[in-house]
Amino acid sequence: MRKRGVGIAAGFYPMGMSGGGDSSQALVKIQPDGSAVLTVGSCDIGQGCKTVLAQMTAEVLGIDYAQVKVVNDDTDNCPLSFGTFASRVTYVDGKATIAAAENARDILLEVAAQMLEKSPEDLVAADGKISVKDDPDTSLAIGEVAGAATFGMRRLVVGLGHYMRDPATPDPDTGECDPVCSLAWAANLAEVEVDTETGEVEVLRLVSSYDVGKAINPMLTEGQIEGGGAMGVGAALSEQLHPHYPGLEDQPTNLGDYAIPTTMDIPDLESVIYECPSTNGPFGAKGLGEMTANCPAPAIVNAIHDAVGVWLNELPASPERVLRALDEKGGG
Amino acid sequence: MAERQFFKATDPQEACDLLAQYGGKARLLAGGTDLMVAVNQRQLSPEVLVYLGDSGLNYINSESDNLVIGAATPFTDIMGSNLVREEAPLLAEVISHIASPAIRNVGTIGGNLANGSPAADSATALLALGASLKLVSKAGDRVVAVEEFFTGPGETTLEPTELIQEVIIPKKAGEAKWAYRKLGKRKAQTLSIVSVAICCPLDGGQCQGTRIALGAVAPTPILASEASALLEGKILSEGLIDESAKAAADASNPIDDVRGSAWYRRRAIEALVRQLLAQISA
Amino acid sequence: MTMKVVGQRVKRYDGMAHVTGETRFVDDVIVPGTLTIKAFRSPVAKGNIKDLDTSAAEAMPGVAGVITAEDVPCNAYGLVPDQPVLVEKAVRYKGEPIAAVAAVDEDTAVEAINKIKLDIEEEKPVFDPLEAMKPDAPKVRPEGNVFMFGERPFRQIILGDVEEGFKKADIIVENEYLHPSLEHAQLEPQASLAVPDAGGKLTIYTVSQALYFHLGQLLGILQMEPDKVQCKQWAPRTGSSWRHNAGFSDINYVGGTVGGGFGAKNDIHADHVTALLALKTGQPCKWRWTREEDLLYSTFRGAWRMTIKDGITKDGRIVARQIKSIRDAGAYSTLNFYVVDKHSFLAAGPYFIENVYVQGYCVYTNKPPASSMRGFGITPATFATEVQIDKIATQLGMDPWEIRFVNAFRKGEHTATRRVVNSVALVEVMQKLAEKAGVDLPDKLMTMTSTERG
Amino acid sequence: MYSLEFTVNGQLCQVAVDLKTTLLEVLRDKLFITSPKVGCNTGDCGTCSVLMNGKLVRSCITNALSAQGKEVTTIEGLAEAGELHPLQEAFHDNYGAQCGFCTPGMILASKALLDENPKPTREEAKEALSGNLCRCTGYGKIIDSVMAAAEQMAQAKS
Structure with missing residues (x-):
């Protein structure tokens, strides 16, 4: 018999290293034509940090996204970053990038101020121009300003940015510390169908809701949600690195036996993005790379309980485990 | 190092001659989906390869009572063949669950069988369909029933100088019902934990010559003969289906391995046979 | 402020390179004359090396270099440097690298590996953390099988008083959960290419997710003092400017584009070995792990055993939560203690609970070292606590939605580590979920907010 | 050693191979075409996918000599006269790639599908890509990309 059930799970996740002290640096160089090169030390592991950081740079400088190049590929050229982990890059590198871009923009504003015989505070950088706040028709193209800075005023337009939260050493007795830049929030709903004779579980629906502070690029946000969702489904149902844990027998040695989900195992995932701005995040953003893999498994386990009345205290909810649990309960 | 040699057989006879000439040293290459995995993992370092891709063994013919499939026919061709869909739809269905499209494009039915895996998916279909294999060698040819072909894990009755020429499948007789299910760790690109193929010719609602084939639950793919015999001449009922499913589970002799436990496999066989017979009777 | 670029669905920065196949990963970097590396790995999970003979491998035509523990200047790395690059004496997991060969091609490298002779005294391993915690258990690590968080064998978090909390509770729910070990299964396997150049610089192409973090560790491993033998061997090979004291600028660590990480590349797997062999042979050396090696011997998400005891009042409020968690760390510390x-810090979940007591243990076993994976230690915690809260709801006859709304953090409340939570939105996120999923929640829940505890 | 002659992306190639050489090794190590990746070398992941005579194959478990006289297409051969294939455009527009490691194989598998079935359903697209693993995307945006390309190609035809 096939029985259906629905389950939910909630969660939260911090940005950056718990314990702090993880820094990132950024350099924004304005070329003589007004295009920009952002140099950072974090890796793009598929999550899309080059895209996100280029967007932030363009936003601050008031130039086109296409005018920003990102260099992140070696330690000879790139400034320090602790790395791409702990859901930290959008947040920590983002803050460093914004600082660097603002720093570069300030240089441009100073130069433009001289050219326009205004004070930098009276100027604004937007739409590829630096213009006078209360007289928008008086403006200079950013390329013009950058060129004048480079050739006329012999200035190097390079902005420097750095962000590091103070290290947070936990109190040895109580654990008191501030392990968190910001917290993002999550809730998932799973609907499953359980075959009570074979123990198979099929995920029919996985619906996700995430607070990301601000989706710097909603496509990337959705990409993380869907990718983490699939990873969560794999963890919930089919992935076993040590099938006879704690022993090492029968360990899978190929990607057929270590069964990550295929296209056929994942339903079309549904998601909703909620934006509760982080009080100190870059443009209000939080990070969500990791948290997306956390809620699917408990939501699925809770859905299995809803369907057939058994609890699984151990993952994955393999057909064998489900069947044994049903036996223990005394039939489906 | 021994000299390595590659031959492209232009017909089965040439392949047989080469096998005779090189004896156990020669390996047949068709799609290579099993062979090359072994080569890449250094379990195998063939000295002589005989390529069957252009040996004229890629065909699907209708011959009086039988459907005849050349051993080097890729799965995709078999799946897509109208003849197969018409005369042996069970085979088309089973093949559609093998691995994934890229593997099916080159993997051949003969290769799948010759590999001798207890989990060979095409074998369960052929067992259920009562198929036989035409084996050829320089010394001549012989026909063996698929249930006689497999002798143990990775072992078959094939002599080192012999190759599978074709698969002979009796055409579906009258109102033959069939059903198939495979359980893997996931839904595609996966090997069977268990698989069950059932072919159930019905005569006025009565089962006549039902064949229930089980994969991955014994040293070879097997027929659950007692489970089938219980149904002979009877109309499928809930009680009868139950009995047959239990008999099928008893016929299995599974092991614990990376894909599943013996306990689970036995239970899954019983469940699948029950579900599939119910599906047939519905 | 209206934003022009932030918030937009601009095209992916590296998308064009991806769809044309032009994105270059480590294994796609082709340097003429590159040697292939293979590792000689321990056949046993625990043992003591009596003798290692690599002479036959070294003598093979086509073999350019073999390294063992003797060739590693500083043979301990990690945040807490306890992991050898190559085992000197004590083997702690099956598959642990003991030696590595660089040869002209893969066949030769494999043949050379097969010629290495190892005399090892096998010892009884321990795989179960619960066994490993016993006083008479086989020692995985000389300092003991349990990682010390300061003076304690566990990280302790105390908020309020759980025993007092349990007294106030109407029901107590206690369960044990097991979160299994998981593999990242990133599609790009571990790989590294080290290229020495005559100018005295070593260029390493890496899959690292954390360039600077690993560069620092590599410099520690390679730190070469003038009187060390290997330095004398290597200095001429790498040019006159090799300064015998490697600094950040002596290595150009090239990466930034990673074929999937998920935490699999937060630890050095191959760069140290390619660097050492490149220095020893003076030639470019590449090591690409097979998928089998990646599955069996690379870092992974270590398993967790978690016991949760909750005290709950009739209205569904969790008033006390006690958690004891044991992390199976495998043989080395890696990032395990950070994961713990x-x-x-956050195992108590996204709920305001006034009395919390958490003990997080990090226990060594004779498995390959576990380390970080997407979600660190919060993934198992979310699994356990979110199934637990459903069990509580079931026992109270309460709706699983309602119990979460009742307990969810509100503005101004604080976590178990006594820090006030900011930008709180669990209530709203759950309301959005219900809307999206078409679940009709009662007004009572739909009108709640994160700003006040209703 | 044997001489393998075959066509890669329209260009005739001749390379020396032995009995154990795979098509993937020929492409990557001898012809320096690195878009097909070594993800597993056992045929399980699909990152090495190429088209051989128009059909999707795993180059890692294809014996090089079985490619004799055949036509092999890698993703480098997809763009025509400098114009990206609609599938490439669609994967770019729809974020069908994240880390990019599975992408060349994924796009070639998609091409094999659309060549046979220009108007697939989502289910058919999933089935066609079922042997190509992706760990980043959860597949949603990959399937979106395939569907978008199919639509775009249908419009271009009409």
Whole structure:
């Protein structure tokens, strides 16, 4: 018999290293034509940090996204970053990038101020121009300003940015510390169908809701949600690195036996993005790379309980485990 | 190092001659989906390869009572063949669950069988369909029933100088019902934990010559003969289906391995046979 | 402020390179004359090396170099440097690298590996953390099988008084959960290419997710003092400017584009070995792990055993939560203790609970070292606590939605580590979920907010 | 050693191979075409996918000599006269790639599908890509990309 059930799970996740002290640096160089090169030390592991950081740079400088190049590929050229982990890059590198871009923009504003015989505070950088706040028709193209800075005023337009939260050493007795830049929030709903004779579980629906502070690029946000969702489904149902844990027998040695989900195992995932701005995040953003893999498994386990009345205290909810649990309960 | 040699057989006879000439040293290459995995993992370092891709063994013919499939026919061709869909739809269905499209494009039915895996998916279909294999060698040819072909894990009755020429499948007789299910760790690109193929010719609602084939639950793919015999001449009922499913589970002799436990496999066989017979009777 | 670029669905920065196949990963970097590396790995899970003979491998035509523990200047790395690059004496997991060969091609490298002779005294391993914690258990590590968080064998988090909390509770729910070990299964396997150049610089192409973090560790491993033998061997090979004291600028660490990480590349797997062999042979050396090696011997998400005891009042409020978690760390510390810290800080979940007691243990076993994976220690915590809260709801006859709304953090409340939570939105996120999923929640829940505890 | 002659992306190639050489090794190590990746070398992941005579194959478990006289297409051969294939455009527009490691194989598998079945359903697209693993995307945006390309190609035809 096939029985259906629905389950939910909630969660939260911090940005950056718990314990702090993880820094990132950024350099924004304005070329003589007004295009920009952002140099950072974090890796793009598929999550899309080059895209996100280029967007932030363009936003601050008031130039086109296409005018920003990102260099992140070696330690000879790139400034320090602790790395791409702990859901930290959008947040920590983002803050460093914004600082660097603002720093570069300030240089441009100073130069433009001289050219326009205004004070930098009276100027604004937007739409590829630096213009006078209360007289928008008086403006200079950013390329013009950058060129004048480079050739006329012999200035190097390079902005420097750095962000590091103070290290947070936990109190040895109580654990008191501030392990968190910001917290993002999550809730998932799973609907499953359980075959009570074979123990198979099929995920029919996985619906996700995430607070990301601000989706710097909603496509990337959705990409993380869907990718983490699939990873969560794999963890919930089919992935076993040590099938006879704690022993090492029968360990899978190929990607057929270590069964990550295929296209056929994942339903079309549904998601909703909620934006509760982080009080100190870059443009209000939080990070969500990791948290997306956390809620699917408990939501699925809770859905299995809803369907057939058994609890699984151990993952994955393999057909064998489900069947044994049903036996223990005394039939489906 | 021994000299390595590659031959492209232009017909089965040439392949047989080469096998005779090189004896156990020669390996047949068709799609290579099993062979090359072994080569890449250094379990195998063939000295002589005989390529069957252009040996004229890629065909699907209708011959009086039988459907005849050349051993080097890729799965995709078999799946897509109208003849197969018409005369042996069970085979088309089973093949559609093998691995994934890229593997099916080159993997051949003969290769799948010759590999001798207890989990060979095409074998369960052929067992259920009562198929036989035409084996050829320089010394001549012989026909063996698929249930006689497999002798143990990775072992078959094939002599080192012999190759599978074709698969002979009796055409579906009258109102033959069939059903198939495979359980893997996931839904595609996966090997069977268990698989069950059932072919159930019905005569006025009565089962006549039902064949229930089980994969991955014994040293070879097997027929659950007692489970089938219980149904002979009877109309499928809930009680009868139950009995047959239990008999099928008893016929299995599974092991614990990376894909599943013996306990689970036995239970899954019983469940699948029950579900599939119910599906047939519905 | 209206934003022009932030918030937009601009095209992916590296998308064009991806769809044309032009994105270059480590294994796609082709340097003429590159040697292939293979590792000689321990056949046993625990043992003591009596003798290692690599002479036959070294003598083979086509073999350019073999390295063992003797060739590693500083043979201990990690945040807490306890992991050898190559085992000197004590083998702690099956598959642990003991030697590595660089040869002209893969066949030769494999043949050379097969010629290495090892005399090893096998010892009884321990795989179960619960066994490993016993006083008479086989020692995985000389300092003991349990990682010390300061003076304690566990990270302790105390908020309020759980025993007092349990007294106030109407029901107590206690369960044990097991979160299994998981593999990242990133599609790009571990790989590294080290290229020495005559100018005295070593260029390493890496899959690292954390360039600077690993560069620092590599410099520690390679630190070469003038009187060390290997330095004398290597200095001429790498040019006159090799300064015998490697600094950040002596290595150009090239990466930034990673074929999937998920935490699999937060630890050095191959760069140290390629660097050492490149220095020893003076030639470019590449090591690409097979998928089998990646599955069996690379870092992974270590398993967790978690016991949760909750005290709940009739209205569904969790008033006390006690958690004891044991992390199976495998044989080395890697990022395990950090994973346990993160788990302990936040294991109590996205709910305001006034009395919390968490003990997070990090226990060594004779498995390959576990380390970080997407979600660190919070993934197992979320699994356990979110199934637990459903069990509580079931026992109270309460709706699983309602119990979460009742307990969810509100503005101004604080976590178990006594920090006030900011930008709180669990209530709203759950309301959005219900809307999206078409679940009709009662007004009572739909009108709640994160700003006040209703 | 044997001489393998075959066509890669329209260009005739001749390379020396032995009995154990795979098509993937020929492409990557001898012809320096690195878009097909070594993800597993056992045929399980699909990152090495190429088209051989128009059909999707795993180059890692294709014996090089079985490619004799055949036509092999890698993703480098997809763009025509400098114009990206609609599938490449669609994967770019729809974020069908994240880390990019599975992408060349994924796009070639998609091409094999659309060549046979220009108007697939989502289910058919999933089935066609079922042997190509992706760990980043959860597949949603990959399937979106395939569907978008199919639509775009249908419009271009009409």
